[in-house]
Amino acid sequence: MERTEIPPGTLYMLILKSLARLGPMHGYGIAQHIQQLSEDVLQVEEGSLYPALQRMLIKGWVVAEWGQSENNRRARYYHLTAAGRKQLTAEISEFERVMAAIGRVIQPA
Amino acid sequence: MERLAEFWRRLLFLFRRRQFDRDLAEEMRFHLEMKSRESGMNAARRQFGNVALVEDDCRDAWGWRTLERIAQDVRYAMRTLRKAPGFTAVVIMTLALGIGVNTAIFSLVDRLLFRPLPFPQSDRLATLFFYSDAWRMTYSSLSYPDYVYYRDHNEVFSGLAAYTDETVNMRFGEDDEAVPAQMVTANYFDVLQVRPILGRNFRRDEDLVPGRDTVAMLGAGLWKRRFDGDPAVLGRQVTISGHSFTVVGIVPEDFAGLEIDHPSKPELWVPAMSYPQTLLSDAEWDLQHKRDDEWLSSTGRLKPGVSQSQASAQMAQLTEQLKLIYRAEKIDNGKSRGLTIPANESRFEVKSRPTVKRFLAMLMAVVGLVLLIACANVASLLLARGVKRQREIGVRVALGAGRGRLGQQLMSEGLLLSIAGGAAGIGVALLVERLLAGFDRPFHMAALVAGGIDGRVLAFALALSILTGILFGLLPLRQASRLDVTPLLKANARDAGRRILGARSLLVVVQVALSVVLLTSAGLFVRTLRNAQATDVTRDPGKVLLFKLSLPPTRYDSSRGAAFYQAVLDRVHGIPGIASAAYLWLVPFGGWRGGTAIIPYAGSEAEQVDFNIVSPRYFETAGIPLVRGRPFSDRDGMRTPGVAVVNEQMAKHYWPRENPIGKQFVVWGKPNRTVEVVGVVRDGPFRGYRDAIRPCFYVPLAQEYESAMRLEVRASTTLANAIRHEIHELDRDLLVAPPQTLRAFRDAGMGQERLSASLLSGLSILAALIAAIGLYGVMAFTVAQRTREIGVRVALGAAAGSILRGVISEALVLVAVGLAIGLIAAALLGRLVANLLFGITATDPATYLTTAAVLALVGTSAAYLPARRASHVDPVTALRAE
Numbered sequence: 001m002e003r004t005e006i007p008p009g010t011l012y013m014l015i016l017k018s019l020a021r022l023g024p025m026h027g028y029g030i031a032q033h034i035q036q037l038s039e040d041v042l043q044v045e046e047g048s049l050y051p052a053l054q055r056m057l058i059k060g061w062v063v064a065e066w067g068q069s070e071n072n073r074r075a076r077y078y079h080l081t082a083a084g085r086k087q088l089t090a091e092i093s094e095f096e097r098v099m100a101a102i103g104r105v106i107q108p109a
Numbered sequence: 110m111e112r113l114a115e116f117w118r119r120l121l122f123l124f125r126r127r128q129f130d131r132d133l134a135e136e137m138r139f140h141l142e143m144k145s146r147e148s149g150m151n152a153a154r155r156q157f158g159n160v161a162l163v164e165d166d167c168r169d170a171w172g173w174r175t176l177e178r179i180a181q182d183v184r185y186a187m188r189t190l191r192k193a194p195g196f197t198a199v200v201i202m203t204l205a206l207g208i209g210v211n212t213a214i215f216s217l218v219d220r221l222l223f224r225p226l227p228f229p230q231s232d233r234l235a236t237l238f239f240y241s242d243a244w245r246m247t248y249s250s251l252s253y254p255d256y257v258y259y260r261d262h263n264e265v266f267s268g269l270a271a272y273t274d275e276t277v278n279m280r281f282g283e284d285d286e287a288v289p290a291q292m293v294t295a296n297y298f299d300v301l302q303v304r305p306i307l308g309r310n311f312r313r314d315e316d317l318v319p320g321r322d323t324v325a326m327l328g329a330g331l332w333k334r335r336f337d338g339d340p341a342v343l344g345r346q347v348t349i350s351g352h353s354f355t356v357v358g359i360v361p362e363d364f365a366g367l368e369i370d371h372p373s374k375p376e377l378w379v380p381a382m383s384y385p386q387t388l389l390s391d392a393e394w395d396l397q398h399k400r401d402d403e404w405l406s407s408t409g410r411l412k413p414g415v416s417q418s419q420a421s422a423q424m425a426q427l428t429e430q431l432k433l434i435y436r437a438e439k440i441d442n443g444k445s446r447g448l449t450i451p452a453n454e455s456r457f458e459v460k461s462r463p464t465v466k467r468f469l470a471m472l473m474a475v476v477g478l479v480l481l482i483a484c485a486n487v488a489s490l491l492l493a494r495g496v497k498r499q500r501e502i503g504v505r506v507a508l509g510a511g512r513g514r515l516g517q518q519l520m521s522e523g524l525l526l527s528i529a530g531g532a533a534g535i536g537v538a539l540l541v542e543r544l545l546a547g548f549d550r551p552f553h554m555a556a557l558v559a560g561g562i563d564g565r566v567l568a569f570a571l572a573l574s575i576l577t578g579i580l581f582g583l584l585p586l587r588q589a590s591r592l593d594v595t596p597l598l599k600a601n602a603r604d605a606g607r608r609i610l611g612a613r614s615l616l617v618v619v620q621v622a623l624s625v626v627l628l629t630s631a632g633l634f635v636r637t638l639r640n641a642q643a644t645d646v647t648r649d650p651g652k653v654l655l656f657k658l659s660l661p662p663t664r665y666d667s668s669r670g671a672a673f674y675q676a677v678l679d680r681v682h683g684i685p686g687i688a689s690a691a692y693l694w695l696v697p698f699g700g701w702r703g704g705t706a707i708i709p710y711a712g713s714e715a716e717q718v719d720f721n722i723v724s725p726r727y728f729e730t731a732g733i734p735l736v737r738g739r740p741f742s743d744r745d746g747m748r749t750p751g752v753a754v755v756n757e758q759m760a761k762h763y764w765p766r767e768n769p770i771g772k773q774f775v776v777w778g779k780p781n782r783t784v785e786v787v788g789v790v791r792d793g794p795f796r797g798y799r800d801a802i803r804p805c806f807y808v809p810l811a812q813e814y815e816s817a818m819r820l821e822v823r824a825s826t827t828l829a830n831a832i833r834h835e836i837h838e839l840d841r842d843l844l845v846a847p848p849q850t851l852r853a854f855r856d857a858g859m860g861q862e863r864l865s866a867s868l869l870s871g872l873s874i875l876a877a878l879i880a881a882i883g884l885y886g887v888m889a890f891t892v893a894q895r896t897r898e899i900g901v902r903v904a905l906g907a908a909a910g911s912i913l914r915g916v917i918s919e920a921l922v923l924v925a926v927g928l929a930i931g932l933i934a935a936a937l938l939g940r941l942v943a944n945l946l947f948g949i950t951a952t953d954p955a956t957y958l959t960t961a962a963v964l965a966l967v968g969t970s971a972a973y974l975p976a977r978r979a980s981h982v983d984p985v986t987a988l989r990a991e
Contacts, residue, residue: 026136028140047162050136051170054170
């Protein structure tokens with residue numbers, strides 16, 4: 001199965017959307033979720049995921065809290081904040097705008 | 110708002126770093142564990158990649174990377190330095206000395222030349238000056254009516270104030286104190302924009318009528334000292350020169366007026382128009398209207414928009430108008446032109462400014478040399494250390510440390526050293542300042558250095574530290590950047606050592622050369638001081654006390670004054686332990702010359718000679734040898750014939766090859782009077798040690814009354830208070846300042862020479878020591894590097910003595926090269942200070958030879974220990990090592 005790198009700039013949006021859809025998740029869960037929903041097309045590298053989460057913490061889009069995982073281990077859960085929700089809306093509309101523009105360019109004449 | 114919140118989160122991170130690292134590690138473990146359930150541990154690890162790298166990236170996201178690296182570097186540097194305590198101590202000490210003396214001298218120069226006066230917008234203050242073509246000098250004195258003229262006719266100043274310094278006698282209960290005071294116009298503090306910390310400034314109406322308003326403002330220092338800082342002092346009466354004054358305000362403690370070179374800070378202010386009380390002048394002395402009594406200086410604040418040059422132009426124009434009045438009133442005051450000088454530049458007497466600048470430039474140059482020597486030494490030490498560390502550096506390069514990173518690391522070590530050196534240097538600076546305070550002249554050091562070290566000086570020390578740190582931190586860096594890793598790891602540092610030996614030898618040569626320059630100039634200035642002091646013809650001047658007496662003409666006419674002088678002498682002679690006492694008008698080396706015209710022979714033209722007024726026993730008290738004839742006696746008086754004692758020069762000049770005793774000459778005056786020569790005394794300079802010896806004669810005080818005299822008493826300084834007490838018994842209100850010894854008085858006039866001699870001696874010894882340490886270091890290093898070779902030579906039968914001589918002569922070659930360069934440099938630089946020297950040329954051979962001998966000795970001693978070590982090398986051990 002061929003796996004594709006996540007297009008640059010969209011990782012934040014994917015993480016935010018995952019949290020918006022399923023509520024608080026740990027890093028591993030987020031990676032799994034994106035991979036599954038994309039039917040294994042999108043592969044989230046740990047080397048990108050965790051630094052991205054740090055930057056989102058700094059921006060205040062998410063907050064982190066320790067909690068109990070499904071297999072009774074201590075895991076760090078990320079919650080979406082109001083600022084994060086706002087950011088998600090902005091990112092999606094921006095993404096759609098760009099996609100529509102690209103679509104227009106590559107449309108058969 | 111969002112930015113702020115973001116910054117706050119970043120900042121919090123700094124304080125939770127440990128927690129952060131633990132959390133992150135746990136998060137990673139959790140992730141790996143989850144992943145390994147899915148695909149097995151090994152595959153999980155492979156896919157995850159480098160955990161440490163991910164953690165690093167997470168940390169870096171918070172943006173503190175640079176800071177953390179610096180902290181890491183500093184920690185590392187501290188660790189390495191702690192491992193080499195000897196090296197660290199020597200480097201820090203060397204730097205502390207270099208930075209310390211520079212900081213101390215800078216603080217002096219800053220206070221004297223650079224720092225603006227501590228008033229609001231002091232660059233808007235301009236001081237009035239006059240140039241006299243006749244006297245060829247610039248000076249600031251003007252009369253009160255002239256001040257009023259400038260004040261009322263100018264359009265450039267928002268306010269123009271006038272002021273003068275005067276020491277007055279203040280009485281506090283049973284205690285009398287000579288207090289430095291200023292007589293100022295009522296607007297003085299308003300023009301300077303200085304607010305009293307308590308009470309008020311003078312009112313305009315308090316400075317209108319002479320002698321009417323006796324009000325005073327006290328300096329906060331005096332207020333705290335004498336009144337325990339009691340606010341109730343406002344409205345109270347204080348006694349100034351025997352008159353009662355009302356205290357109206359307290360002046361801030363740091364206020365020192367417009368001039369910075371006071372013997373001591375003024376601590377009392379009175380209105381200029383209180384002169385009938387404070388100046389103790391004659392009742393008919395009408396200073397308010399007299400145009401030829403120039404007792405004030407004047408400074409104004411420029412109106413907004415008016416430039417300094419506009420002000421100067423208008424003052425010049427007003428002076429032209431005043432000159433018409435002078436002509437009409439037949440006043441010849443020599444004023445040719447008026448001008449203004451920014452107050453920030455006129456805090457010295459203008460005429461001494463070039464000398465002051467040259468002298469300060471010399472001081473800065475000298476301490477700069479010391480810093481260079483110190484830097485050379487530290488660089489040399491760092492180079493040697495670099496060799497020892499090459500293996501360590503090699504290992505780090507091999508492990509993948511970037512050169513930039515390595516450079517940063519070495520640089521932080523250099524900076525750490527130099528900042529530690531700078532911190533210690535501030536201690537040294539304080540010490541040097543304390544020493545400087547002991548020099549009363551060329552500037553009144555005590556008042557100048559009283560301020561201690563402030564922000565500006567600290568900034569200077571810090572900048573100097575960082576600069577030196579970068580300078581010598583770069584050296585090992587250059588070394589590191591040339592590194593080739595492979596040979597370094599092969600354990601043999603010998604070749605690299607040889608390469609830097611050349612650099613270190615060069616540094617030693619530089620140090621020696623700089624020390625030579627300092628030692629030579631020290632020699633020249635010490636000889637200058639000796640020569641200057643040798644011009645003093647008095648005997649044991651350290652055992653003669655000098656009191657200044659100024660009898661106020663309001664209370665003392667000439668007969669009451671003469672009686673008072675005699676009464677004081679009688680009382681002083683009554684104190685046990687007093688050898689002799691006498692009066693003198695002008696003290697030699699005081700900067701003044703008493704000049705008068707005489708008609709040496711009947712019918713000849715009048716000629717200018719020096720003269721002085723003394724009482725009987727003066728020559729005995731001062732210890733000036735009498736060459737022929739007799740000194741003055743108590744019988745020489747108003748009713749006996751006029752007599753004079755002349756110096757050898759006068760005797761030789763007017764009565765060559767004749768006995769001068771019994772000769773008569775006429776002293777020009779109102780009226781002329783004839784005096785007869787009764788004695789001849791030894792020649793001595795009058796105004797200062799550089800004076801050419803001119804004809805000079807003395808007349809007895811009993812025949813020429815003078816209201817301002819000096820009392821000279823040959824007695825121990827412990828009797829000073831007893832003598833002052835006796836004088837105050839006779840006149841409570843007379844100002845009697847604590848005495849100086851005759852030697853202190855003389856040396857005060859040689860302050861520049863004393864400061865140069867002491868500073869240069871101290872610094873050159875320091876420099877020679879540092880150079881010796883440098884030479885020792887290089888020789889020890891050479892010997893260590895060549896142990897093997899020396900071992901071979903010993904094994905082949907070389908005698909210990911020849912090895913010892915070999916090492917020492919190698920050291921002496923370095924010294925000789927430095928010496929040659931240094932002597933040439935000294936000869937060239939000597940020309941710049943030639944006119945500061947006295948009785949010695951800038952290329953004095955004896956001084957140069959002494960310097961050479963001293964350095965050869967220093968060089969030999971520095972090389973001796975390493976040489977001995979070399980001669981004791983055991984061939985077997987040496988050959989086995991390495």
